[in-house]
Amino acid sequence: MSRLNRTLKLAMLFLILLVPQGWVANFSYASGSHGGEHHQEESKGPHGGRLLEQGDLVVELALVERSGKAEFRAWIQEDGKALDNAELTLTLVRLGGESQHIALYRDANIDYWRSQEHLAEPHSFDIELSLIHKRGRAKWQFESHEGRVKIDESTAEKAGIKTAIAAPGVIQERITLYGKTTIDHRSLSHVRARYPGTVVTIEKALGDSIQKGEKLATIESNDSLQTYSLIAPISGQIIDKQASRGEFSGDRVLFTIANYKQIWAELQVFPTRRGQIARGQKVSITADGLSFDSTIVSLAPGGNGTPFAIARAMIENPEDIWTTDLMVQGDVVTHESPAPLVVENQALQPFRNWTVVFVKVGDAYEIRPLELGRTDGRVTEVLSGLNPGDRYVTENSYLIKADIEKSGAAHHH
Template sequence: MNNKTVIKTQNTLRTFITCSVFILLISRPIYASEGEHRDEDTRNAEFVLISDNMAQKMGVVTQKVSAGQLNITTTVYGNVVTDPASLSHVRARFDGMVTKVNANLGYKVKKGETLAIVESNESLKSYPVTAPFSGIVIARHANEGELSNGQVLFSIANYEDVWAQLKIFPQQLSEIADQQSVQLSLSEAKLNTTIQHILPSPDEKPYVLAYAKIANTSGRWPVGAAIKGLVTINKLDVAMMVPKAAIQEFEGTSVVFVKEGEEYHPVPVMLGQQDSNNIEVLSGLHIADVIVSQNSYLFKADLEKSEAGHDH
């Protein structure tokens, strides 16, 4: 073999090795060198590399780790009920004959609007029966030619203010009291309000009833609807907390993805108490670490996919 042939063979081999190493590198999970670890005991060497522009397009949201306050809650259930002050059963002032009816079931009426005309039996004079407040006619029992005779002619309700009626069972009584905060939810609607009253339930039921007022101008809290309430029973200050959505299970451990430049590292964490939105972090993170607070599952999926490819 002459020198030219040897040089050509060496160049071909060198090119083959370079290409093979490149292919191997891009098919493996990315690892940081030892010098890149801020904390050798808690930082995972494996990470996802992604540009800030691409992360934004993927809907990735980050935030800094900080101290905070957990709202410890207990769950209760109940229904939306009519505000007693916004329900009226309208009667005629004097017995007599109903000579005219102006309102029907479902009509929206204003305060002072004439609902019906009644002719008094004693004076034989006609007088109006009017709406005590603005609202909706939810029942009508008045017909022309009938006698009023003290019966309810109309029922009117105003649903702009309603109440949450929540069942509190004996094991919860020691934790729940007047003026405690409660978050109500119905489908996608959520509302923060306060327990105003706790009263015995009727018919000797094995629970008491807590009432919380709901502003219902939107109409999203219909009377009779089943609702869920989270009553705040304690407020707990914690040294570090993160959104629950930031936590992922990776390789059998709870992790949070920490952003370092354009690298996202799965960092194992020890967790403590939690509320409906946030969870205490006992160890693994540092104050001011930048973590993925939304869509962190994307990084978990990427690492698992990379590992699966590497195994093969």
């Protein structure tokens, strides 16, 4: 419930941040003649494409998708008549600067020009269309963006949007074990009087923290009638006290001190998994919102006739946030294999019929549909759709997805 509340608060904050800054995705087209002197509103042609005009020349350009493939088609007229002989090329520049040059061809049995190159998703580009014909040249430049929004750094930071660099990684095979935390018995001390006698003073109470060398009590020896100090042999916390002033100390334990700066996770390993668990394996230990990455340091019989072995891993606990007797889960890495490119699983979002991440270039964010491979629950292998070195959103990517869908920029040609 707390995670859901946090998510809702982030979403509300994000929307609040957008309103005063007027952050609305702008997907209008800016078109112009060569040199950028002429701009016009977008108009549609009879085939549903974009009309581009310059003098007596009219070009209708459409991006047509069929059976999962896309191609550009163009219809060209000069003085109201179809133009048969021309050289028509497109330069597509994607977010990040990657460019693609495309030539359009006309077959004898069709009335339009068409591209043959593969067009990867998303179909989001800055476009330059160049036309060469016997009477001269013409050029148009315009934007055709989809799945893209802009967010300034301040808004992104306030919304909790975080990014990472796409890079090679490791896919892990894991086995989940269960157990509990226990004290490291090397960090447990039972303190007795060196010389039996009367307890004269008590310096520490049950539950007190204590440093090695501090005085616990004063004892008067029965033999010498001399007093001496009972000193703490380790730092830690007094978890048991059996000493009172005026009592005879005898040989019993007067104080028990435990140091919780390091504790054990003891994980149960049943016979069916015994062959997969070994010393030195990495293990991620989690309990009640806590987590710690450790290593299995020992594997021993459970004892007392139990049917399982015990795998022990050390938890460093300098802030005393872990306690003993916590029920824990241990995800043990049994195998690792390299992957040329991985992304964090939390970055992945469903979008249309794809799984996508959002790449970041400057203040712009844009979808990248991915072909995915192996996963281990933490990271997923990327087979295509992303390049090493691309910066992508890892946290709160759902906010970007929501704004793209809200703005109607999900699929615009």
